[in-house]
Amino acid sequence: MPIMIDPRLYFITAVLYVLLGLRVFLSQRAQEQGLPRPPEGRGELRVGLVRALILGVLLIHGVLLHQGLMEDNQLDLSLGHSLSLIGWVTVALYWGVSFRYRMGVLLPVILMITGALVLSPLVLPADKQVTYSHLLAFKIHLAVSLMAYGLFAIAALHAVLMSSMEQRLHNHDRPLTRLGPMPSLVAMDTLLFQMVLAGFLLLTATLVSGVFFSETLFGKPLPFNHKVVFSFLSWLIYAGLLLGRQFWGVRGRRAARWTLVGFGMLLVAYLGSKFVLEIVLHRG
Numbered sequence: 518m519p520i521m522i523d524p525r526l527y528f529i530t531a532v533l534y535v536l537l538g539l540r541v542f543l544s545q546r547a548q549e550q551g552l553p554r555p556p557e558g559r560g561e562l563r564v565g566l567v568r569a570l571i572l573g574v575l576l577i578h579g580v581l582l583h584q585g586l587m588e589d590n591q592l593d594l595s596l597g598h599s600l601s602l603i604g605w606v607t608v609a610l611y612w613g614v615s616f617r618y619r620m621g622v623l624l625p626v627i628l629m630i631t632g633a634l635v636l637s638p639l640v641l642p643a644d645k646q647v648t649y650s651h652l653l654a655f656k657i658h659l660a661v662s663l664m665a666y667g668l669f670a671i672a673a674l675h676a677v678l679m680s681s682m683e684q685r686l687h688n689h690d691r692p693l694t695r696l697g698p699m700p701s702l703v704a705m706d707t708l709l710f711q712m713v714l715a716g717f718l719l720l721t722a723t724l725v726s727g728v729f730f731s732e733t734l735f736g737k738p739l740p741f742n743h744k745v746v747f748s749f750l751s752w753l754i755y756a757g758l759l760l761g762r763q764f765w766g767v768r769g770r771r772a773a774r775w776t777l778v779g780f781g782m783l784l785v786a787y788l789g790s791k792f793v794l795e796i797v798l799h800r801g
Contacts, residue, residue, distance in 0.1 A: 522584050527639055530581055533574045534608075534632030541567060542625035571612050571628070578605050578635060585638055597641030599787075604634035606667035614671070618708055623674055654730040661726055665719035666783060672712040673780040676773035679705050683770050706768050710759070713776060717755045720783075724752060747786035754779035 544563070582605055586593050594602075608631050611624065682702055727745075758775045761767035767775075 522581065524639055526581055527636055530574065530578050531632040531635040533577070534628050534635065537567070537570055537574060538625035538628030538632065541628065542622065545622060545625070568612065568615065571608065575605065575609055575612065578608075578631075581635075595638075595641065597638035600634045600637040600641070602663065603666050603670065604631035606663045607631065607670045610664065610667045611671055623671070623678060626674060627671070652730070654726070658723065658726040658730045661719055662723040662787075665716055665723050666787070668712055668716040668719060669776075669780050669783060672709060672716060672776055675705065675709055675712065676776040679709060680770050680773045702769070706772065709772060709776065710762055713755055714759060717752070717759060720748070720752055720755065724748060744786050747782045751779045751782035751786065754782060 578601075582598070582602055586598055586602070608627060611627050615624070679702065682705070686702070754775060758767065758772060758779070761775075762772065
């Protein structure tokens with residue numbers, strides 16, 4: 518029997534994400550406008566509280582996802598659920614990264630975008646069950662690919678902020694502080710390439726695991742279709758970006774642009790194909 522989920526739960530989860538994002542953003546803006554900063558201990562307490570609240574919303578979203586994704590012990594990976602799942606993975610990855618790095622306004626942006634993605638199962642068609650979701654090869658492939666998408670999503674948003682920061686630094690009538698508290702451009706550039714490298718390794722593992730998964734299920738390697746082609750193009754772009762960094766010192770807005778191009782290829786490969794099949798062609 519299909520599990521009926523109260524639509525209000527989707528709205529409640531979305532509102533929690535948005536309220537958290539707004540709270541973090543307003544707190545950051547208050548600091549930038551010169552308001553008194555809290556004592557060091559209290560500041561750390563607030564950071565810990567925000568992390569705890571994000572974890573709480575992630576758990577609620579996770580339960581909602583599990584109920585929506587699993588139907589008759591089969592996985593529903595329709596476009597709406599896929600968007601919501603990628604949003605959850607992105608927040609979860611950022612939550613882990615935040616223990617080592619603080620990227621300022623990127624946090625509220627991610628939270629509010631995910632708040633919108635939570636609602637996608639309500640407006641996009643569902644019922645695209647994956648009959649082979651019980652296979653270990655598929656589970657490994659799915660987990661690795663979702664981590665790659667989530668990490669590249671953070672890298673893409675990071676690249677947008679980097680480009681905006683660099684442009685504002687060269688345009689003195691647009692105050693940089695309106696972006697909220699941010700690390701230096703050098704630190705952001707270093708972090709961007711760390712994320713790109715980690716995402717590239719995960720994307721490589723995704724393509725390799727996809728080959729093994731296809732061999733296990735269909736007895737043949739990956740089919741030569743648009744999804745594979747665009748995924749491989751994305752892999753080539755990120756490989757070229759990493760090589761460019763190593764040998765020619767590619768950085769700044771050029772690196773940010775190529776990061777966005779690579780992420781765009783991934784979107785076309787996976788979400789683009791789902792949109793065409795499920796929304797335009799009405800195929801499962």
